[in-house]
Amino acid sequence: MFARAVKAAASQGAKNFSTSSQNNVKVAVCGASGGIGQPLSLLLKNSPLVTELSLYDIVHTPGVAADLSHIETQSKVTGYNGPENLEKALKGADIVIIPAGVPRKPGMTRDDLFNTNASIVRDLAAGVAKACPKALIGIISNPVNSTVPIACDTLQKAGVLDPRRVFGVSTLDIVRANTFVGEAAGVDPQKMAVPVIGGHSGVTIIPVLSQTKPAVNFAQDKITALTERIQEAGTEVVKAKAGAGSATLSMAYAGARFALALARAMNGEQNVIECAYVRSDVTEAKYFATPLLLGKNGLEKNLGLPKLNAFEQELLKKAIPELKKNIQKGEDFVKKN
Ligand SMILES: NC(=O)C1=CN([C@@H]2O[C@H](COP(=O)(O)OP(=O)(O)OC[C@H]3O[C@@H](n4cnc5c(N)ncnc54)[C@H](O)[C@@H]3O)[C@@H](O)[C@H]2O)C=CC1
Numbered sequence: 045m046f047a048r049a050v051k052a053a054a055s056q057g058a059k060n061f062s063t064s065s066q067n068n069v070k071v072a073v074c075g076a077s078g079g080i081g082q083p084l085s086l087l088l089k090n091s092p093l094v095t096e097l098s099l100y101d102i103v104h105t106p107g108v109a110a111d112l113s114h115i116e117t118q119s120k121v122t123g124y125n126g127p128e129n130l131e132k133a134l135k136g137a138d139i140v141i142i143p144a145g146v147p148r149k150p151g152m153t154r155d156d157l158f159n160t161n162a163s164i165v166r167d168l169a170a171g172v173a174k175a176c177p178k179a180l181i182g183i184i185s186n187p188v189n190s191t192v193p194i195a196c197d198t199l200q201k202a203g204v205l206d207p208r209r210v211f212g213v214s215t216l217d218i219v220r221a222n223t224f225v226g227e228a229a230g231v232d233p234q235k236m237a238v239p240v241i242g243g244h245s246g247v248t249i250i251p252v253l254s255q256t257k258p259a260v261n262f263a264q265d266k267i268t269a270l271t272e273r274i275q276e277a278g279t280e281v282v283k284a285k286a287g288a289g290s291a292t293l294s295m296a297y298a299g300a301r302f303a304l305a306l307a308r309a310m311n312g313e314q315n316v317i318e319c320a321y322v323r324s325d326v327t328e329a330k331y332f333a334t335p336l337l338l339g340k341n342g343l344e345k346n347l348g349l350p351k352l353n354a355f356e357q358e359l360l361k362k363a364i365p366e367l368k369k370n371i372q373k374g375e376d377f378v379k380k381n
Pocket residue numbers: 074075076077078079080081100101102103143144145146147148157161164167183184185186187188213214215216217244289290291292295
């Protein structure tokens with residue numbers, strides 16, 4: 045089952061950007077004026093799968109919306125500025141993607157963003173609970189390991205949580221793994237499918253290089269180096285941007301890939317598979333990323349843990365305590381606030 049899933053996923057990265065449209069799909073982007081929000085909205089505007097694009101931010105949204113609305117694709121673009129307009133922005137949304145919040149600067153961990161981003165994600169999730177409780181939600185804002193539990197518990201407090209509809213977007217880890225492993229193996233990265241499981245920070249990112257499709261055969265020191273590069277790839281970009289933020293363009297690509305996978309599944313396409321960070325009982329951690337079969341209501345079937353070799357089992361052992369700590373921190377925040 046898992047091998048078939050990974051193979052199917054291999055063809056999906058490219059497909060996401062080219063499929064023709066069927067049903068109406070309204071996507072709301074919260075944080076639409078930011079470094080990720082703008083190029084992500086551009087990619088969504090360029091997709092025939094999206095029929096309506098609602099842009100929300102606390103600044104600059106009218107300008108971003110006016111700009112995008114001149115692009116010669118069919119979707120309608122609207123812009124909403126400020127918390128008083130949040131519910132209007134979200135009304136009728138089928139998919140809500142959240143890249144709102146501050147990014148890292150060199151020397152910071154993703155967890156250092158918690159104090160600012162926790163309340164941003166909580167307030168946006170509360171808006172979703174009121175305006176579009178059935179929407180599928182993709183959370184990009186860091187620290188994802190904690191912001192997903194925050195969103196879930198906020199929806200739970202409002203009495204509308206359906207855990208199948210809430211996803212932490214870890215697609216950039218898969219995109220990077222496909223690129224780095226493809227480059228090392230001499231395979232077109234678009235044809236590479238590397239499962240990446242766990243969470244979205246440092247040791248919680250677990251690339252499963254023993255289960256790539258096509259299979260690759262590297263010496264252990266190469267596997268260790270590739271694993272560490274995938275785990276630290278976000279920091280690689282933060283350092284290279286030298287104070288000007290973190291990954292935005294590759295994240296916009298990854299966010300669009302994930303949002304359009306949700307849209308394709310909503311439209312009834314079969315066998316749409318992506319890894320994402322969700323409420324899970326696959327490991328001891330209450331939230332965990334694994335390959336997921338997507339359907340009309342979001343998570344249709346969790347495809348579970350891929351087969352792990354001894355090296356990957358050690359990675360999993362290191363990830364679990366850190367994940368549990370990050371999850372607890374998010375849950376405590378919602379209890380206290
Ligand atoms: N999941 C992942 O793989 C990745 C996650 N990220 C995270 O995405 C987030 C955004 O990053 P960037 O776009 O580079 O930051 P940015 O600072 O360029 O943009 C953030 C946007 O959010 C807006 N915003 C702030 N508070 C808001 C609120 N209450 N409601 C709506 N919008 C609000 C800001 O006005 C700004 O336009 C960061 O937390 C970053 O760490 C970044 C890269 C990858």
